[in-house]
Amino acid sequence: MPKLKIASYWASACGGCDVALLDLHERIVDVANAADIVFWPIATDFKYADVERMPDQNIDVTFFNGAVRNSENEHLAHLLRKKSKVLVAFGSCAHMGGVVGLGNLFSRKEIFDAAYTNNLSTENAGLTMPNLETKVPEGKLTLPEFYNTVKKLDQVVDVDYYLPGCPPNPNRIFEVFGAIVAGKLPPKGSVVGASEQTQCEKCERKKSEKKIPGFKRLATAQPDAETCLLEQGFLCMGVATRAGCEHRCQKSNTGCRGCYGPPPGVYDQGLKALSAIASVVDADDEATAKAMVDAIPDPARYFNRFSIAASPLHRRSV
């Protein structure tokens, strides 16, 4: 059998997804035995032009991580779609917009102001901003256009599979890679490398009737390591998040953040968690209930931490 050709690309990403690939450790050798890496900017020296020169559908599988935040991300999404037989949205940003998608509660102008002018650690008296073109004595320098709204990968191109996680658990990556090599991929459009059950269904912490006595924060309180975090008052997204990560957060005694996305059939992960968590606060009158949920200071960015771009509201409407 000829070797598979695989690629990995980072669009608007932090690099953690590529590090998760490297976290395969010695198993990366098995990957290299079964596949040739034809494009992987973080680890190899192939250029965009090398990809452009490839015939269409030349790459068997592309793992595309990162959201689409600028014109360069978008160009590569189209290019890699054309050059790949199978395109996998890899990690939370490609899957649901991820942390990058939090920017959808702001406009480009607000983000630029925060990054380049209005913050204490930046001195920018000349108001230098990212311009699309800048003249220098040697000629012209260009930058990609920064979009006003972040998109997840399938809002830009057709996507075959979704491999969730921020970052995906290396064990799941390896299993999915095994399935690819064995030609045993599920139907197109499936979420791979994650369970259909929620975190809660697989969580080993002690659970009793859910009643939240009041919300606490890790900065000022310490949960015990055995009881359900929600029952102790610590926010946990496990109720509306797929299992598959091996409970990395709960095992570090902190609530799930929701990076594995919603289980099947959920309209919106954030709303599902908001509904489930708020409805079990221990308050039997309106005023107390409001005071209790008011202790969650930033519901949109907590509940949709990884999924604003995927949410039905998509961005802050102006």
Place this chain on the structure above:
Amino acid sequence: MTFEPKIVGFLCNWCTYTGADLAGTARIKYAPNVRIIRIMCSGRVDPAFIVKAFAEGADGVLMGGCHPGDCHYINGNFKTFRRMPLLKRYLQQYGIDEKRFRLEWVSASEGDRFAAIVNEFTETVRALGPMQIGHEGVVAPQATEGTAKPVQDHVKHHAEPRKSVQATV
């Protein structure tokens, strides 16, 4: 054409829906803008239903349930009053004015009150205008041209100690 607000109303079967029915049988005239969806209990309304209404074109959403203590299922509406204040803030963060979502307890005997609420809410939403989900507003184009500062300037700038930051160690 004048703007007629589209309002979706989720009304519980046992109180608010019956109240709306009473408004009808009593022939009270009120704004026709609310599209009523009957649900068994306000506690059955997942916040997702409300967001879906907005995402699919509603300009306002009205939620009606029994007064706390009167819920047919004893405490179904406790879930409602626990969820809705949080949802309200969530919607605001997405740019949906809190006045576009209204939660009211209306009993089966309050037909006139139901009509008054609908009239008032319709006018509130009318004044706010149409809701456009995902609307970006007017986006100023990113500056296309600029001239970089000479590199030496940057070097000099960073070589100088910052006046505003005081060493504390």
